[in-house]
Amino acid sequence: MQKWTGTTTPEMLRAGCREYGLRITPQRTAVYEEVCRSGTHPTAEELHAGVRRRFANISLDTVNRTLLTFARIGLIEIIEGYGGPRRYDPNRTLHHHLHCLRCGTVVDFYHEEYDTLAVPANLQHKFKVLSKKVILKGTCGRCQSIKKKHHDRK
Ligand SMILES: [Zn+2]
Numbered sequence: 804m805q806k807w808t809g810t811t812t813p814e815m816l817r818a819g820c821r822e823y824g825l826r827i828t829p830q831r832t833a834v835y836e837e838v839c840r841s842g843t844h845p846t847a848e849e850l851h852a853g854v855r856r857r858f859a860n861i862s863l864d865t866v867n868r869t870l871l872t873f874a875r876i877g878l879i880e881i882i883e884g885y886g887g888p889r890r891y892d893p894n895r896t897l898h899h900h901l902h903c904l905r906c907g908t909v910v911d912f913y914h915e916e917y918d919t920l921a922v923p924a925n926l927q928h929k930f931k932v933l934s935k936k937v938i939l940k941g942t943c944g945r946c947q948s949i950k951k952k953h954h955d956r957k
Pocket residue numbers: 903904905906907908942943944945946947
């Protein structure tokens with residue numbers, strides 16, 4: 804479940820760029836591949852570190868702007884504000900998030916019942932809902948075991 808299981812492919816980058824009249828540059832391709840390969844919800848800084856292995860001179864600003872462009876044309880999503888640095892999500896299939904409040908990890912999960920949650924009747928006419936995402940906040944397994952170890956030592 805931790806691994807990204809969406810269907811994002813290089814073809815989607817080509818199709819997206821063509822549709823919006825964007826040039827497909829080697830840098831854009833590298834940023835896109837990096838975000839798809841990351842398998843999680845990386846920050847621009849994390850992606851920048853990866854892309855720099857191929858394009859030593861690419862700036863964080865360029866990576867940032869590229870990611871925002873991808874988000875604008877729907878290739879990736881910007882994760883709901885968690886207070887920390889902005890994170891990106893390459894998983895375009897309908898899914899939900901587990902958010903660890905200790906380490907900040909965001910993990911995808913799939914649950915059909917959440918996909919089909921009904922919109923409250925009193926909101927249905929006021930707001931046109933395009934997507935729904937359920938966010939479960941708490942402590943991930945790793946953080947729980949760290950806390951336990953720490954506790955055991957005392
Ligand atoms: Zn955690």
